[in-house]
Amino acid sequence: MKFIASALVLIILLMMIKMAMPLVIKSIVINWFESQGLTTQIGEIDLSLLEAGVSINNISGKDEGGRGFVLGQMSLSWQWRAILDRRIIIDGFEIQSLQLDAILSENRLTNIAGLNVTRADKVATQITTESPTQSWGIRFGNSKALDVNVCIKQVNHSGQLSLDHCVQLEHLVWNGIVDYSTYDKKVSDPWVIEGSLELGGLLIHNNLRNRPFLQIESIVVDNVAIKSLSTIGVNAVRVKNLSILQKQPNNSVSKAPVFSFDTLDLRTIQLLALNDLRVGVIELKALSIYLRLTQEGWSDVDAWLKEHDSDTQLSNQQVASGGFRFLVNEFIATSNKDIIFLDERYQSPFTVALKDVKWVVKKISNQAIQQDSSASLAFAIGSHGYVELEASGAWSANQPTITGKGKLVGLDLKMMTPLTRQYLQHTINSGQLDSDVKFNVEKGLVNSVVHFSVNQLVLTTLNAKEAKAFSSEFDFPLNASLSLLRDRDNSIHLDVPVSGRFDNPSFDFEQAIVAAVSKAVVEAVINYYTPYGLVFAAESLVDLANSLKLEPILFNSASVELTSNHVEQLAVISKLMAARPSIHITLCGISNQKDKEKLFRKPLKSKFQQVHNEQGLLVSKKQLVLLNKIATERSAHIKKFLIKKRGVEARRIVECLPRYEPEGVASVNITI
Known part of the structure; x- marks a missing residue:
């Protein structure tokens, strides 16, 4: 009977505690929140002492400004027996329908759910000063958060709203354990975390810009292991x-x-x-x-x-x-x-x-280590173009060493117009680019060559003034220079060397690209035209584009007739003009002292006589007319041969005024 009576008393006490605890919990929570300046409301509280669980519904707290929180439901379950071992074991934790306000301010205070709290760095300082003699442990089990909405605002020094984001989260699920214990003195770190995390339906909305900042369907972190x-x-x-x-x-x-x-x-x-x-x-x-x-x-x-x-x-x-x-x-x-x-x-x-x-x-x-890395990149660009690149080497080293190659096929150059506008003062009307790239970086020094093949390139200047200023600054009349390289099919082939420091902070893209292209054009022109009898090419593109001189056509004294040697030489020139349809040539006929001597008198017998007989160097008007006529006929014969025999268009051949040069060579000078 005593046992039964004791059991009844215990049951009655437990029932009284179960009935009183929700009221006590509600009172404690409301009093605490109200002490923090929040008006709080709490719905039903369901407490199970035997099953060690509690469920709280409809909790809300608001400050005078309307900031705070609203929580639809919160449930928590734990183990009583663990308390005897100075351990808190939470088997499960779940919240549903949480709405939370947070305000960040420049005075290093954070308002969360209507509560003014110290920032994390101060909290961390306070935690580290707690007594190290505490030996309680905590183990946190499966957790779940559903339908969470957090709105964060930040005010700058001037009091203006600089950040206004709302974070919406459909679900956050943790399946595993988080354990903190100081019991085992052999273990230096008391933390143990094992499990998996799943986050779903994340949306961060920027209220200032009235559109989403970030959206994620799901994030799954599988098998976290922290011992x-x-x-x-x-x-x-x-x-x-x-x-x-x-x-x-x-x-x-x-x-x-x-x-x-x-x-x-x-x-x-x-x-x-x-x-x-x-x-x-x-x-x-x-x-x-x-x-x-x-x-x-x-x-x-x-x-x-x-x-x-x-x-x-x-x-x-x-x-x-x-x-x-x-x-x-x-x-x-x-x-x-x-x-x-x-x-x-x-x-x-x-x-x-x-x-x-x-x-x-x-x-x-x-x-910065000497570890070899490799990379490859391939993609299609535009309607028909594609790019393939690959490289390898120790590019993380202080002085990187890299080798690589690549190709670009069918790139529509109109997309490069902003670059040509800015760096070359020209607009690309049409053009297609193919390129082979071979690059090498040795201990931080770049030594590479890029081969360009440009097809059907049409450039127009932005305006005459800007084009002239560009040519003067860089010695680079672009259209005139590139016309020297156009093939019969209106293509241009160019090798552009690239050199310098890989990590040079003073690298100037504008100067580098213009200098590299300018140098490449000069070298390409010289290399191409040399087999056709090139005898003079200036170092400057401005001069090069206006005075590219080929080997002259030499004539016998007082003669205007073409010989077999002339025919062979002109065949080479006509071949050049067929291959470069955009170039024009200028023919300048020249007569000299030997022509005069052959036509009007016997030659002087000695060099002394030639130097000192000033009268022999004088030319009368009648003689000059005949000498200029010979010079004109020489250039006319060449022009006629190129037009009639070699099919060169007349508009591409220009004759200059004839010249009498006593010390010159009886010839026709040819300038591109």
Whole structure:
């Protein structure tokens, strides 16, 4: 009977406690929140002492400004027996329908759910000062958060709202354990974490710009294993359907994101000593990019960077000071979606579209080490073009050594107009580029050659004044110079050498590209025209384009007739003009003292007589007319031969005024 009576008393006490505890919990919670300045309401509280669980419904708290939180339901289950061992074991934790407000302010205070709390750095300082003699442990089991909505605002120094984001989360599920215990003195680190995490339906909305900032369908972190903070391992991470930075919509741009992909997989992840990250494989699939360049810059990206400029500077400083290292064994990116760059800086906007992208990089590291890495990149560009590049070497070293090759086929050059406008002062009306690239970097020094084949290139100057200024600055009359290299099929072949320091901070793209192309054109012209009898070529492209001289056609004294030697020489010149249909030639006939002597008198017998007989060098008007006639007939015979016998168009041959040069050579000078 005593046992039964004791049992009844215990049951009655438990029932009284069960009935009283919800009221006590509600009173304690309400009083605490009200002491913090929040008006609080709490719905039903269901407490189970035997099953060690509690469920609270409809909790809300608001401050005078209307900020705070609303929680639809929270449930918690634990183990009583663990308390005897000074351990708190939470088997399960779940929240549903949480709405939370947070305000960040420049005075280093954070308001979360209507509560003013100290920032994390101060909290961390307080935690580290707690007594080390406490030996309680805690184990946290499976957890779940459903329908979470957190709105964050930040005010700058001037009191203006600089950040207004709302974060929506459909579900966050943790299946595993988080254990903290100081019992085992043999273990230096008390943390143990094992399990998997799944996040779904994440949306971050930018209220200031009234469009989504980030959307993610799901993130799955599989098999997290942390038995010590010095070694953190993750089997795999998968991110599905991510999109970031939705563009500002207008008449030509829809509400598509700047950056998105279908899946991102990270496999075999290790974090050592919290500063050394190692990843086995990173694989990115179905990448899509849409970048729009305007006069103000990369519109959507720049606008976001401006909003987060202070955060970016802080994070950069933290990364620089932390000495963080990373190594990725292999990175693979593939995409069958468009990667689009839209340039709206000029009157005729143009679009560069990359498709069928495949990018593979092996051994990626941020450490200056002599470790060989390799990379390959292939993609289609425009309607018919494609690019293939591959390289290998120790490019992370202080003095990198890299070798590589690549080719570009069928690139529509109209997309390069912004570069030619800026650096060459010309617009590309039409043209197609093929290129073979071989590059070599030896201990930081670049020594490479790029071969260009340009087909059907048509350039027009922006205006005469700018074109003249460009030619004067760089000694580079572009159209005139390139016309010397045009083949019969209107193609241009050019080898452009590239040299210099790989990491030179003073590298000037404008100076480098113009200097390299200018030098390459000069060398190509000289190399091409030398077999055709080139006898003079200036170093300057300005002079080169106006005075490229071939070997003259020599005549016997007082003769205007063409010989077999002349025919052979003119055949070579006509072959050149057939191969270079854009060039014109100028014929200048010359007569000399020997022509005069042959026509009018006997030659002087000695050099002394030739030097001192001034009367012998004088030419009368009648004699000059005849000498100029001979010079004119010489150039006329050559022009007639090239037109009648070799099929050269008359418009491509210009005759200059005849000249009498006593000390000159009886000839016809030919200038391109």
